[in-house]
Amino acid sequence: MHCRAVSAPSIPALQHSIDDLDFDAVLFPDSPRSEEEHHDFHDFSGCEEDEHYTTPECDQEDILIEPDAEGNFSVSFKSSGCNFKMNPPKVALEDFEILALVGKGAYGKVHQVCKKNTGEIFAMKVMRKESLIKTNNVSYTITERNILRNIRHPFIASLHYAFQTKGKVYLVMDFLNGGQLFHHMRKQAMFTEDAVRIYAAELVLAIEHLHSCNIVHRDLKPENILMSAEGHLCVADFGLAKDDVTDETKTKTFCGTVEYMAPEIIQGIGHGKAVDWWSLGILMFDMLTGSTPFKAKKQESTSKRNCKG
Numbered sequence: 399m400h401c402r403a404v405s406a407p408s409i410p411a412l413q414h415s416i417d418d419l420d421f422d423a424v425l426f427p428d429s430p431r432s433e434e435e436h437h438d439f440h441d442f443s444g445c446e447e448d449e450h451y452t453t454p455e456c457d458q459e460d461i462l463i464e465p466d467a468e469g470n471f472s473v474s475f476k477s478s479g480c481n482f483k484m485n486p487p488k489v490a491l492e493d494f495e496i497l498a499l500v501g502k503g504a505y506g507k508v509h510q511v512c513k514k515n516t517g518e519i520f521a522m523k524v525m526r527k528e529s530l531i532k533t534n535n536v537s538y539t540i541t542e543r544n545i546l547r548n549i550r551h552p553f554i555a556s557l558h559y560a561f562q563t564k565g566k567v568y569l570v571m572d573f574l575n576g577g578q579l580f581h582h583m584r585k586q587a588m589f590t591e592d593a594v595r596i597y598a599a600e601l602v603l604a605i606e607h608l609h610s611c612n613i614v615h616r617d618l619k620p621e622n623i624l625m626s627a628e629g630h631l632c633v634a635d636f637g638l639a640k641d642d643v644t645d646e647t648k649t650k651t652f653c654g655t656v657e658y659m660a661p662e663i664i665q666g667i668g669h670g671k672a673v674d675w676w677s678l679g680i681l682m683f684d685m686l687t688g689s690t691p692f693k694a695k696k697q698e699s700t701s702k703r704n705c706k707g
Contacts, residue, residue: 521573538637545636553604555634576625587688604633618677619658657690661705
């Protein structure tokens, strides 16, 4: 269960009709808007309407993975990975073919899609603006979009395109067909130590990169880690992440998942980058034993055990 922040920012758009909502100012403030066009979409219900499309303005960057003589590799970027920006052509919903429904959530759906002009396969996260507003989750969507547009790393899920219609927001990301780490953990119960060493090493590289960009994930758990077809892990779901967190600064938002939550978050005394390392430790314990170390029947008891443990 996710523990969202208790207080959420007020959304002026709540006072208007959903049809009149335009997230350009908050989701895509730096993106030019295309002219209104009329489209007929067969695969998405409720999209037969005038659409407004926007995408982030970014610059392309290459990731270099260089193996040494022993097979170890290093990751480098032609420019700072923290400032990665993309510059794709403007896209719209009609540029993608819906292939399959991957999953459903509280705010929308995830589809496997194919970009028509290139044949590339992506995961398209579709969120209804009405649901985001009613649940006060606009700010989390903005956070996820802003962080993912600026990050490129082999072990972090990448955002490739972002656009919107009158009623929905679309994030087009890597399609990682290995599924959630959670599924594999529950299927196998326990991983071998060799497997956990590899998975932990990949997660360490991902976390180190996020922290070097002053980003704290704050919700590292099996459900938020995806596996590629090659068996590598990618950190995903940055809705609860926090940026601009330096080694000296702390934040006090109560958020995350209790079983993986660090004591300082539960106690509300202020937390920083260390909370991700705590969550990684809990995750490694879970992968090796089949259960988290402080789990209890009630969340309150789990929280107390976390703080005492």
